[in-house]
Every structure is written in structure tokens, then in C-alpha cells.
Amino acid sequence: MNNSFPREEGMDHSLSLLREGYMYIPNRKKSFASNIFETRLLGQSAICMSGEKAAELFYDEEKFMRNGVAPKRLQKTLFGEEGVQTLDDETHRHRKSMFMSLMTKGRLEVLHEITEVQWQLAAKKWEQVEQIILYDEAKEIMCRVACEWGGVSIKEEEFKEKAEQLAALFESPTALGPQHWKGRHARKQIEQWLGGLVKQVRDGSLNPPEGTALREISLHKDLEGKWLDEKVAAVEVANILRPIVAIAIYINFTALAIHHYPEQKEKLETAGAQYFQMFVQEVRRFYPFFPMAAAKVRKNFVWEGYSFKEGTLTLLDLYGTNHDAELWENPDVFNPYRFSGWDKSPFDFIPQGGGDYMMGHRCAGEFVTIEIMEVSLNYLVNHLTYQLPEQDLSYSLVSMPSIPKSGIIMKSVRVK
Ligand code: HEM
Incomplete structure (x- = not known):
């Protein structure tokens, strides 16, 4: 049987994607009454898909590939060039296994301790001031955690600046004008800084602990037994x-x-x-983060009657799949209990991508994220008291990434 894709007519819909953000695919999924449709994005034909079956297809490495997919504006800000996201096949698996080797149980325990200590130190400072903006503070806490855990030692007075530069990489990709250029500039500064550290590790003048990202990435050898290009190694340390x-x-x-x-x-x-654990999972399911993942068709194939043509850009709806009423009962209700009976499918709950960590492009840092979120949740609930004054706590389903508008102002923060 041959199915033709429901098609969004028109020359190009990249602007609609920017205007509708997280809801671009879900809106069309609803109007076409279909989990799959064809459109035009970035001047080319594109397939958009949503749901568990679509995710299973998308993560079939024989059918989709990643090289040459990420648009330049994402490479120049969010990802960097020639990082693990752009690789396929053996080269990808080899690089990815290096990433996954950083995520051992022991290293996650170290991460747990570092995160706890950084919350304690930050909270002591907050007791001295009238109010804080949680988003700004959390970026700095996380920068401290990232550097210590990653084996990157930096001077005390540099944390704020580095936190802002690292944040500019994910705050700027879809922004226009100065905000976007800030991200491009930050990428250059971050890569220069990290490239310098990689060089020092290699010439022996810097000796970060074993198992840390800076050490393992600097000394990682590719399939030909060579170190990564210094710039690429910097991109990968930044990927942590x-x-x-x-x-x-x-x-x-x-x-x-x-x-x-x-x-x-x-x-x-x-x-x-x-x-x-269930609460953290529900936060990751319920709130928007990455709207979609992108790949391209590796070679012609037919799936459920739809013909996929080699080279076609294909987007998987991450946000929409996490809110799919066929997969989640009352998806727009915040309910951690839904995770008590969850079957752990690698394809229905995909805030950080789906499929297999080692074989595919699923987020290398999902366990890191969960660990840090659990420690942070515990700190917020069991170790702090605070008040939230009147403020705009709304968040957008258009701006990517979405962040509560006020950044969450907290007053009278005290340690319990
Ligand atoms: C890939 C989401 C945190 C490292 C990804 C992907 C998504 C994602 C959607 C792409 C999946 C795909 O292309 O199919 C997130 C979210 C995070 C997060 C929402 C929350 C902050 C982390 C952390 C790390 C990390 C903490 C490292 C410590 C990576 C790497 C990749 C990746 C290296 C590329 C994997 C590959 O291409 O094989 N992430 N991530 N992420 N993430 Fe995360």
C-alpha cells in the first residue's frame, strides 16, 4: 500500500516553526489528524513525525543519519562543529562510548556530592541578600558543578563569566540579532579557553583527575589511534x-x-x-526543553506505506511525544504517579531523545541530568525556605529554550 504524506502547502515554513516553537509539530499533527506529515523547512522538503512508533523509526540507524543535518546557526552556537552529534556509524559509536565512559556509577556518586556542596555554599550566600533570581544562581551553581566534575579548574572570579558564556550557547540558537551574535562570540571564547586546556593536558602541564571529561576527552584516541583535533576536543568538553x-x-x-x-x-x-525520581521524571516530561531532534534519511525506504526519500530532513517531535494523549493519560496534568507503572520504553518518554545510549544519539547526559535534578529537588524541598513574591511565572511554548519569564525571584531564602 502506498500512502501519501499529508502535506503542508507553501514555499517554506521555517518562520512558522519559529513562531509556533514547541507547538509547531503538535499543531499540524492535530490539524492533519496524522502523526506524520510533509512540509518545507530551511528551503528543503522535510518530514515531521511524532509518537512512540515514529521515535522507534527515527532511532533506526540504518534508516537515518546525522552528518550534515544541523543548521549552521546551531553549529555556531549550541553544538559546535564536528562534535559527536554530527557523527554516524563506527566513528559515532567509538566517540559515544568515550562519552558514556564518563557516566559510571562512581562518577555519578561524585557528581551527587559536588552538587550537594555547591547548593549548600550558594544557599549560605543567599541568606545574606534580600532576594535572588533562581535561574541566574542555578546557572552559576551548575557551572561550578560542571567544572569541578569535568576536571576543569578555574579561578573563583571567572565562574560568573564562564557561566554566562556557556549559557549563551543554549540561549542564543533561535534568537535573532545581538542575542544570537552573543552566542556565536561565546562559542569562540569557550572553544579557545577549552582548546588551551586540552593542549596543556596533552603536553603534561595540566593533570586533571582520571575519569574527568577534560582528561578523558583530551587523551581520547580516534579509530586511527590519533588524538582528536584540538578544536574538536574543545567542542566535546563543551558538550559536557x-x-x-x-x-x-x-x-x-x-x-x-x-x-x-x-x-x-x-x-x-x-x-x-x-x-x-518520579517527580523529576514528570518535570522532564511535562515542561518544554528541546522541541525536536533532527536527522536525514540515509537511503530510500518505505514505512507504513510512506516513501522516505534519501537525504530528506526528518524531525522527531520530542515535546509532542511527551504530551501525546495516546501514550500519556491526561498528558497536560502534572502527575508524578504516572511513572510508577511506566514500562521504561526507550521511545515514549523522550525529553532527551530516545533509543539506545551506546548505539544511537540519545543524550549522553541523561543520568547526569536526573542525578543533579534529584539533588536539587531535595535541596529546594527539604533544606530551604523561601517566598515567591508577585512575579511573572509564565513560560512560553514558542521561545526556545523556554524559561519561566521572571527567572523565579525568591525572597528571604533561609537554610532549614
Ligand atoms: C544529546 C537533551 C543534558 C550531553 C541530546 C539530545 C537531546 C538532549 C534532545 C539529542 C538527541 C538526538 O539527537 O536524538 C538534553 C536535555 C538536557 C541534557 C533536555 C537537560 C539539561 C545533557 C547533559 C550532558 C549532555 C547534562 C552531558 C553531561 C549530550 C551529548 C549529546 C546529547 C554529548 C549527543 C549524543 C549523541 O549525539 O550521540 N541531549 N540533554 N546532555 N546530550 Fe543532552
Whole structure:
């Protein structure tokens, strides 16, 4: 059977994507009454897909590839060039296994401790001031965590600047004008800084602890037994530091959930570790972060009657799949309990991509994210008291990434 894709007519819909953000695919999924449709984006034909079956297809490495997919504006800000995101096949698996070797149980325990200490130090400072903006503070906490855990030692007075530069990489990709150029400039500065550190590790003048990102990436050998190009190694170290700083966004949404659902706060105060885990999962499912993942068709194939043509840009709807009513009962209700019976499918809950960590492009830092979020949630609920004054706590489903508008202003923060 041959199916033709529901098609969005018109020359190009890149502007609609920017205007509708997280809802671009879900809106069309609804109007076409289809989990799959064809459109034109970035001057080319593109397929958009949503849902568990679509995710399973998207992560089939024989059917899709990544090289040459990320648009320049993302490479110049968010990702950098020639990083693990752009690789395929054996080269990808080899580089990815180096990333995954940084995420051992022991290293996650170290991360847990570092995160706890950084929350304690930050909270002591907050007791001395009238109010804080959680987003700004969380970026700095996360920058400290990222550097210490990643084996990158920096001077005390540099943390604020580095946190801002790393954040500019994920705050700028879809921005226009100065905000976007700030991101491009920050990428140059970050790569120059990290490239210098990689060089020092290689010439022996810097000796970060074993198992840290800076050490392992600097000394990683490719399939030909050679070190990565210095610039590429810098891109990969940034691929660890930048997303850890980005967890500040999830910390903001965690605080928002605690505020919007006070009954949850009561439960958390008495609940055990399992409820903390479910709460963190629900924050990652419920709130927007990455709207979609992109790949291109590796070679012609037919799936459920639809013909996929080699080279076609294909987008998987991450946000929409996490809110798919066929997969999640009352998807727009915040309910951590839904995770008590979750079957752990690698394709229905995909805030950080789906499929297999080693074989595919699923986020290398998902365990890191969960660990840091659990520590942060515990700190917010069990170790701090604070008030939220009148402020704009709304968040957009258009701006990417979405962050609560006020950044969450907290007054009278005290350690319990
Ligand atoms: C890839 C989301 C945190 C490292 C990805 C992908 C998504 C994602 C959607 C792409 C999946 C795909 O292309 O199919 C997130 C979110 C995070 C987060 C929402 C929350 C802040 C982290 C952290 C790290 C990390 C903390 C490292 C410590 C990576 C790497 C890749 C990746 C290296 C590329 C993997 C590959 O191409 O094989 N992430 N991530 N991420 N993430 Fe994350």
C-alpha cells in the first residue's frame, strides 16, 4: 500500500516553526489528524513525525543519519562543529562510548556530592541578600558543578563569566540579532579557553583527575589511534560543560512545579527516594526543553506505506511525544504517579531523545541530568525556605529554550 504524506502547502515554513516553537509539530499533527506529515523547512522538503512508533523509526540507524543535518546557526552556537552529534556509524559509536565512559556509577556518586556542596555554599550566600533570581544562581551553581566534575579548574572570579558564556550557547540558537551574535562570540571564547586546556593536558602541564571529561576527552584516541583535533576536543568538553549549565532550566521548572502544585511539596517532604525520581521524571516530561531532534534519511525506504526519500530532513517531535494523549493519560496534568507503572520504553518518554545510549544519539547526559535534578529537588524541598513574591511565572511554548519569564525571584531564602 502506498500512502501519501499529508502535506503542508507553501514555499517554506521555517518562520512558522519559529513562531509556533514547541507547538509547531503538535499543531499540524492535530490539524492533519496524522502523526506524520510533509512540509518545507530551511528551503528543503522535510518530514515531521511524532509518537512512540515514529521515535522507534527515527532511532533506526540504518534508516537515518546525522552528518550534515544541523543548521549552521546551531553549529555556531549550541553544538559546535564536528562534535559527536554530527557523527554516524563506527566513528559515532567509538566517540559515544568515550562519552558514556564518563557516566559510571562512581562518577555519578561524585557528581551527587559536588552538587550537594555547591547548593549548600550558594544557599549560605543567599541568606545574606534580600532576594535572588533562581535561574541566574542555578546557572552559576551548575557551572561550578560542571567544572569541578569535568576536571576543569578555574579561578573563583571567572565562574560568573564562564557561566554566562556557556549559557549563551543554549540561549542564543533561535534568537535573532545581538542575542544570537552573543552566542556565536561565546562559542569562540569557550572553544579557545577549552582548546588551551586540552593542549596543556596533552603536553603534561595540566593533570586533571582520571575519569574527568577534560582528561578523558583530551587523551581520547580516534579509530586511527590519533588524538582528536584540538578544536574538536574543545567542542566535546563543551558538550559536557554546556548541558550541565543548561540543567539550570530544569531546576527552574522544578521550583515552578513545587510552587504550582503545593500538594506535591507536602508529599515530597515525607516521600522516599522513589517519589523524588518520579517527580523529576514528570518535570522532564511535562515542561518544554528541546522541541525536536533532527536527522536525514540515509537511503530510500518505505514505512507504513510512506516513501522516505534519501537525504530528506526528518524531525522527531520530542515535546509532542511527551504530551501525546495516546501514550500519556491526561498528558497536560502534572502527575508524578504516572511513572510508577511506566514500562521504561526507550521511545515514549523522550525529553532527551530516545533509543539506545551506546548505539544511537540519545543524550549522553541523561543520568547526569536526573542525578543533579534529584539533588536539587531535595535541596529546594527539604533544606530551604523561601517566598515567591508577585512575579511573572509564565513560560512560553514558542521561545526556545523556554524559561519561566521572571527567572523565579525568591525572597528571604533561609537554610532549614
Ligand atoms: C544529546 C537533551 C543534558 C550531553 C541530546 C539530545 C537531546 C538532549 C534532545 C539529542 C538527541 C538526538 O539527537 O536524538 C538534553 C536535555 C538536557 C541534557 C533536555 C537537560 C539539561 C545533557 C547533559 C550532558 C549532555 C547534562 C552531558 C553531561 C549530550 C551529548 C549529546 C546529547 C554529548 C549527543 C549524543 C549523541 O549525539 O550521540 N541531549 N540533554 N546532555 N546530550 Fe543532552
